[in-house]
Amino acid sequence: MAKTFSGGIHPPECKKQTEDKPFIHFPISERLVCLMSQHIGIPAKPIVKKDDKVKRGQLIGEAPGIVSCAIHAPTSGTVVAVEPVVHPLGRKMDAVIIQPDGEDAWLEDLGKSRGKIKKLTAQEILKIIQEAGIAGMGGATFPSHVKLSPPKDKVIDTLVINGVECEPYLTCDHRLMLDFAEEIIKGTRLIQAILGVKEIHIGIEGNKPDAFAKLQEAASKEETKDIHVHLLKVKYPQGAEKQLIKAVLNRDVPAGGLPMDIGVVVHNVMTTYYIYRAVYFQEPMTERYLTITGDGVENPQNLCVRIGTPISKILEYARLKPGSKKIILGGPMMGIAQYSTDVPVTKGTSGILVLQDVADMEFENCIRCGACVDHCPMKLVPSELSITLQRGRVDLAEQYHLMDCMECGVCSYVCPAKRPIVHFVKLGKAQIMKQRKAKGAK
């Protein structure tokens, strides 16, 4: 029996259309929109103004705190505006808009091999990662340097690398593991140097046996045999940190806690790869790999795209079919639907999914079938949450562990009454955060 966690679902994978397609480098658009908020935490502060000339990799947004990320120019060119634009989350947020000059010139030594990697201390590597502005690229976009600096009282003994890619449709992590297995292993060594962990585990789902083989081969070439590659049962949401740790290590992260509470740090394969690039090639985050797919495009692909590329350009390239109804950034289970194609690619854009059909928005009363309870990976009672939240009883929902929900969408997926449970949960959580803020202000 392949390792896994309890609960979860196995939706149609829909990965066939892109899993065999190698990456294509997407041309630099004539306009790059660099949002100052591409991560969880405080938005970066723009430090350039209109008409400034910038080079690729140049700092254009400064991180004002620890839980924040620096933003860099994705190519060389001229700043044409610093203004609020539509963010993938719906609101308008500050962005630096760059008109490329076509030269794509790196700033000074950036992009060149660093050399003397072995001599770098843990603190130096951490500083490089922080300055490169790397945020978790699986979609959550938590600043990587924060994850890599656990408080002194937490002893971290294990590193888990997330190569699960459990969201249907997406294949960019899969392709990345095939193309850059050795680089990913080098990246894990850098993280190991910072955290001082003894064991490294890499989790990959059973539908990517080729990636599993590549990484196992790369791991076996290493002198020390402390990297374990696991082929896991195909099940959503195995890529969620707590579920991945359960599947690979059979350890339970305490409710309301973080993986570091049980001595584990999890990083996505693509984050690991970009940590490698930042340290070995002095590259800040200027690009990322993503999948454009869905039944709404004629030419689904895996692409390497500059950050800030408007998704309208990518949709044009992938030949958006007329009559497509939904454009989603991320996967179909947790991705965010967009009303406009003006939004740019950010550090967290793992995919662009175009769907031709939209599910019926009407929903019924809960018939207490229990499917959501059977499948909830967090062992909640989603039916109860949705009923109490529908009635506006946020206080009661909080008692029913509302804040432990990770919004994976499993409950809504299996619901025969088509109840928008995740929607209720998101609203309820926002309300609680508001109340807490108000309490804190007093």
Add this chain to the structure above:
Amino acid sequence: MPEENTTQVEKLYTVTSSPHIHKKISIPWIMWMVFICLLPAGAVGVYVHGAKALWVILISIASAMIAEYTCQKMRGVKVTLSDGSAAVTGLLFAYCISAENYWYVVVAGSFFAIAIAKHAFGGLGMNIWNPALAGRAFALASFGYIMTAVWPISANIETMSGNPLPTSGATPLRCLKSSAEKSISLATSKEAAKYTDILGETGKETWAKIKKQEATHWMDLFAGTISGSLGETSAAMLLLGGIVLVCLGIVKWYLPFTILATTAFLAWMLPVKVGWYNPATGASGMDVMWFSGDPLFHILAGGCMLGAFFMATDMVTSPITAKGQVIFGIGIGVLTVIIRLYGGYPEGVCYSILLMNTAVPLIDRYTKPKVFGGRS
């Protein structure tokens, strides 16, 4: 240019919260699957009881659907006749009453099931009791005679065992219960000697005689060639429908299993009182028989199969977790056997399910799953 871009937005795309894909399952699919799985048992009912059974089924479904339509119109909510839930309630109500019935009993019971037991509580998903069983309880309280004493006599049907159908029309459960009671009164009467065909020389012997006479037509109980409620007679067809529901994932196997297992075990274990008479000595008395019931008879007879697979498993009125469903199933089994052996009615499935329905919120409260990574 920014100005150009804002004017270029010709079309806005649909925005909803995630997830953006859904499993192909819906309430109408569930309800109509239950409906289809119920049909074979009804077909046997119509074969055994004749055309009047078909009328009872049709009247019951029609009343339920009319009640659903009326209530939804009155409440000003969406009319959902096509989701099949009213049709299933109507069909289930018809199945748990006698085919020999007055049309107005059928109409009243079916109407009560939908209007009072379901819509007065807020419609589908909000009801506390299984609507069909609440309708049956209502009919039993209101029309006691027709609901308990009149059973169709279908002498023209050949039974599987070759034994004739009881001409009184009484159901097997009633026969068993009344025979045991009768043996006590006979044994203690002065004319005990006249009834050696019923009374044995010991309690054990009497019990064996009773069981042989009244309760061993397993094949008939299985096939449905017995007298009883319209759709409850054929254990085989109910089992078939129930297994299909389990395979479709609509019913979890452990709920019917715990009901049937608990019923069988307790029916075998719990004591029955029987009278005896010894013609040689002229002595008579009463014995308490432990561990001697007929488990197979009890799960095949009466409403046990229908209740276990189609009534107790009603999603709305059963607990939401596996643990809760097991507790719920054991409760139903216990109450069923207690009512059957010691209660005022020969059959107890209906009331035991209704009683356990009432306990569902309590069961749910104490069987909540432990949050992932939670301490208690």
